[in-house]
């Protein structure tokens with residue numbers, strides 16, 4: 001039984017792709033006793049040095065069904081992508097709550113001058129096909145190859161996954177007629193089963209590739225939806241839609257204040273720090289922001305870690321633009337600039353350069369407690385706070401700044417403070433760990449995570465430095481689907497560092513940090529001949 005429990009995650013020189021679903025031939029059931037001692041349930045399963053990993057997830061493990069299988073086709077496709085010969089059809093999923101602006105976005109894309117031929121799969125809840133009536137391209141490109149396929153069998157997330165697979169397979173037969181597929185989901189859809197569909201079908205992974213999940217957020221009303229309590233252990237769809245996103249359009253910005261936007265961005269960032277956020281009105285965005293995202297490509301992992309999560313390690317600020325390349329000329333990079341902070345720097349050790357400069361910025365960090373040591377509060381500048389200080393008991397030290405008179409040009413007002421509850425069950429955890437991972441330990445820990453927390457881990461991405469390997473190991477995962485491969489050699493002057501981001505439910509940063517720190521191989525002994533001699 002012990003060996004059967006192990007997920008076949010191997011950090012070898014070959015691509016490994018793991019998936020779990022009802023199609024598995026092998027199922028195992030692990031019953032985990034609740035209460036004190038539950039951590040021991042796994043003790044039979046591990047060797048001594050692995051016990052720490054069992055211990056770490058004890059707080060939220062529960063009985064589950066699971067299994068694993070190898071999928072080699074998708075692995076091969078990764079290499080094709082790398083060579084630029086991937087002929088699979090890219091598919092974008094547009095999601096977002098009711099009325100957030102999904103159809104508006106779709107129409108913008110369909111009427112935009114980008115030259116792409118687009119097929120659309122509409123999923124409308126109920127029998128009346130409302131949205132396909134609204135899709136402008138149907139009339140605009142009469143006689144063209146653009147297509148709309150209607151899924152009318154109810155909610156995509158629960159009952160028509162087979163319909164989606166069939167629709168995609170049907171579209172594949174006509175692949176010469178278009179370049180890209182867009183799926184517009186119902187406003188009530190949880191994107192997870194839609195995403196899973198891409199990996200579970202026997203043929204689909206060879207034919208289509210999920211390019212990205214684009215979530216449209218109604219800046220005016222999203223707070224209501226995010227705060228909706230669906231009952232014990234149930235995450236509401238609005239949160240799920242944000243958690244799975246590669247791109248977030250923070251739409252309807254014309255209806256809210258800048259202060260509210262900053263606070264909202266901060267909250268979105270807490271849920272999903274991998275997604276790139278862009279503020280929009282009427283869902284207007286460059287088509288490149290939403291199509292060709294590569295959100296599920298191993299080749300894009302580094303870019304995404306660097307553009308968002310990588311930033312978060314030190315300062316996690318929200319540019320709303322993709323600036324992973326050195327050539328980014330976004331004005332915010334200038335020393336005196338205005339930008340939006342979403343970083344959590346409540347500790348005194350935050351070294352974000354912005355704190356040293358004198359400039360206007362918007363804070364989105366959570367420093368409502370009296371113990372916030374964000375050094376920016378000591379500087380002389382005007383800024384907008386997004387922290388929740390609507391209560392009379394707010395002890396934010398900025399309120400006592402001598403130079404911080406409320407007559408200044410900042411919106412540090414108590415009046416319209418959004419009543420966000422920063423207790424979202426779904427959050428992001430990012431780790432940056434220097435050094436090399438011990439292959440067996442990291443293999444075991446990731447495997448254990450996939451096995452024991454697969455329901456809770458919505459998405460994860462990372463780059464690992466494996467002891468004894470000259471190659472970086474790049475991976476990403478969605479629930480039990482895990483895909484990884486060695487991508488390129490570490491450069492001689494490159495800092496060997498492990499970057500990992502997890503988005504999911506009930507994630508404890510401390511647990512993750514402890515778990516993956518414990519996977520680090522001991523630093524190499526410096527040979528005595530190489531030791532510096534001090535004279």
Ligand SMILES: Nc1nc2c(ncn2[C@@H]2O[C@H](COP(=O)(O)OP(=O)(O)OP(=O)(O)O)[C@@H](O)[C@H]2O)c(=O)[nH]1
Pocket residue numbers: 096097098099100101102103104105131186187251252253254255280281282283
């Ligand atoms: N004020 C304002 N209204 C907007 C904006 N974007 C969209 N709308 C309006 O919001 C309404 C809903 O937009 P849709 O694009 O239909 O939203 P949806 O997400 O497709 O809606 P459902 O299909 O019902 O889930 C429409 O009346 C739009 O014109 C915006 O940025 N600002």
